[in-house]
Amino acid sequence: MITPAYAQTMAAYNGELNRRVFGAALRLDAGARTADGGVFWRSIHGTLSHIYWADRQWLSRFGVGTATGVPLSASDALFAEFDALWTERQALDGDIARWAAGLTQADIEGDLTWHSGATGKEMTKPRALCIMQIFNHQTHHRGQAHALITRAGEKTGDTDLPFVLP
Numbered sequence: 001m002i003t004p005a006y007a008q009t010m011a012a013y014n015g016e017l018n019r020r021v022f023g024a025a026l027r028l029d030a031g032a033r034t035a036d037g038g039v040f041w042r043s044i045h046g047t048l049s050h051i052y053w054a055d056r057q058w059l060s061r062f063g064v065g066t067a068t069g070v071p072l073s074a075s076d077a078l079f080a081e082f083d084a085l086w087t088e089r090q091a092l093d094g095d096i097a098r099w100a101a102g103l104t105q106a107d108i109e110g111d112l113t114w115h116s117g118a119t120g121k122e123m124t125k126p127r128a129l130c131i132m133q134i135f136n137h138q139t140h141h142r143g144q145a146h147a148l149i150t151r152a153g154e155k156t157g158d159t160d161l162p163f164v165l166p
Contacts, residue, residue, distance in 0.1 A: 001128040004103040009165065010135040011100035015093040016164050017138075017156075021145055022048070022086050024154040033082055037148040040141070044152075045085070046076030047145040051138055052089055053078055055096065058134045061114045064099045072118050096134075103131075 025033055025044050033045045041047040053068050053075035060067040070078060079085035108131060113124040146156060158164055 001126070002108060002132060004100070004105060004108065007100040007103050007108075007131055007135075008097075011093075011097045012165055013161055014135065014138050015097060017142055017159060018089055018093055020156040020159070021142055021149065022089060024149045024156045025082070025145070026086065027154050028149070028152050030082065032152045035148075035152075037151065039144040039148060041076040041144070043076075044145050044148045045079075045082055047141050047148070048089070049078045049085055050075040051141050051145075052085060052092060054137050054141075055092055055134065058130065058137075059092075059095060059099060061112060061130070062099065064095055 025048070028044070034043045036042045037044070039047060041050040053070065053072075056065060056068050059065050068075075068078060079088070108128050110127055111124050112127045112130045113122060115121070116123045143159075146159060149156060
């Protein structure tokens with residue numbers, strides 16, 4: 001279904017897009033970053049916090065680091081200060097890149113079982129699907145943050161995969 005190279009490519013894309021999106025968001029004032037823009041996690045800040053939260057949750061299921069201990073419903077409020085979120089995001093992107101670099105095909109095969117706080121039950125899904133979910137989830141919500149950033153008048157540069165990575 002997927003290969004280690006897929007995860008490595010997507011990890012590189014994630015890191016670069018986060019640099020672009022956070023760079024643009026940091027050029028906005030705090031009011032613009034926290035304004036309710038009508039997206040699922042309300043604001044740029046809330047959406048980027050939620051992505052961070054989800055990445056930590058998923059990586060912990062693969063044995064990398066620990067989950068946040070915060071419920072999904074509060075995932076948009078992990079960080080009061082945007083600079084702190086950016087600092088932690090950069091560290092987490094490094095963790096994601098190192099995790100992806102170490103994946104083998106055997107790591108991708110089989111099932112992953114975890115307790116889902118969102119559903120309140122144990123879940124079992126193919127590991128490959130869960131790996132794809134990490135990157136798909138990032139792209140989905142980062143697109144919402146990108147739309148809000150663009151609406152606020154900032155630019156991130158290209159976001160399409162073929163134009164971002166060498």
